[in-house]
Each structure stands twice: as structure tokens, then as C-alpha cells.
Amino acid sequence: MSVYLKKIKRPYLIIALLCVSVISYWYIQIDHSNPPPKKVYSANADYPVLDNVYQLADKADLIVIGKFTGDRTPKIYTDENNTPIIRASISSFKINKVVKGSINDKNIFVIEPASDEDDAIYTIEGYNLMNTSDKYVLFLNNSDEEGYRIVGMYQGQYNLSKDSETVLFDSKDSKDHHKELKQQVKGIYKD
DSSP: OHHHHHHHHHHHHHHHHHHHHHHHHHHHHHHHHSOOOOEEEEEOOOOOOOSSHHHHHHHOSEEEEEEEEEEEEEEEEEOTTOOEEEEEEEEEEEEEEEEESOOOOSEEEEEESEEEOSSEEEEETTOOOOOTTSEEEEEEEOOSSSSEEETTGGGGEEESSOSSOSSOOSSHHHHHHHHHHHHHHHHHOOO
16 A cells, blocks of 8 residues: 555655746746836936927927937946936937938937936936837937937927827926927927
8 A cells, every 4th residue: 555655646746846846937937027117317407498399490400300220328427536427328310301400311329318227217307218119300409429419308309109208207397398399299290
């Protein structure tokens, strides 16, 4: 009878070990596939708040419609002690249409006032970085640096593909202001 019990116990032991292995593997995968959300740090800036899209267009040297290519490099501005004071990004942008200004290149570099780093997202005035799947209207100014600057922080970038918010707003006033400008932009600038 003891041989019979050993034969019965062996399959149960194997099944129990398989169950423990599967559950352990599942637990490890769940733990690593859902990392905690990144912290968002938003800095304030002093910039003119524009009343309408015509003021925005007047301030811009270049207005373009196109897509972010996926190439982005962090740009960190430091003080005299080499301490980071502004975190931005230099993003490659493929132009589909030039609305204002003149440019021969189909790809340009844009300095975006935000940076997505390993530990956190850093943004100025709630600006949200462009993504590769959507089309944007950008209001840009020439720069002495390696790219064009977005006019008026969040006021100079509009996602034409989505009605969702383009920026991580700090206040309801900024959110409402951007929404109003976006309606004007979508009514005027089309690809």
C-alpha cells in the first residue's frame, strides 16, 4: 500500500510544483510590466499670453504642419555651477506643409519646453511633448540654437489628430485658454 501512495503523491507533487512555477512567473511579469507612473515636474515661466490665433501667427517666424519623427534628444540648460535649471528636448519634425515663412528643409529641429527622462517628466508651463502618431501645427521662432523655438510655450503647439488635451495644465485658466486657441487653430490651419 505504501508504494501505491507514493505513486499517487508523485503526480500531485509535480502538479503543485508546476502551479507554483506558473504563479511565480505570472507575479514577476505583472510586477515588471506595470511600472509606477512617472512623476511630473512643472516649472513656471514668464511669457506673453496671447488673446487669439492671429496674435500667435503674428509672433511666429514659421508656421508648419507635420509630424514628430520619433528622434528626440534631451537638452539641459545649466547655471554657472553646472546645476540643471531648465530641461528641454530637441525633437525632429517632418514638415508636410509650410503655412507661414520659408524653409527649404522638410525636416527641422524643434526645441520643446519639456523632457521625458527615465525617472520623471519635466515640463515648463505644462507643455506636453509631441508623439509620433499625431499631426501637429507648430508656431515657431528662429533660434540661435540648434532648432526652432515653440512660440509662447503651450500656445505654439496644437495636436490636429486628437481633441484631447495637448498639455499637462497647472490651472483651469490655462486649459480653457488652450482649448479656445485650439478651436481657432483647427478652424484655420488644415493639412
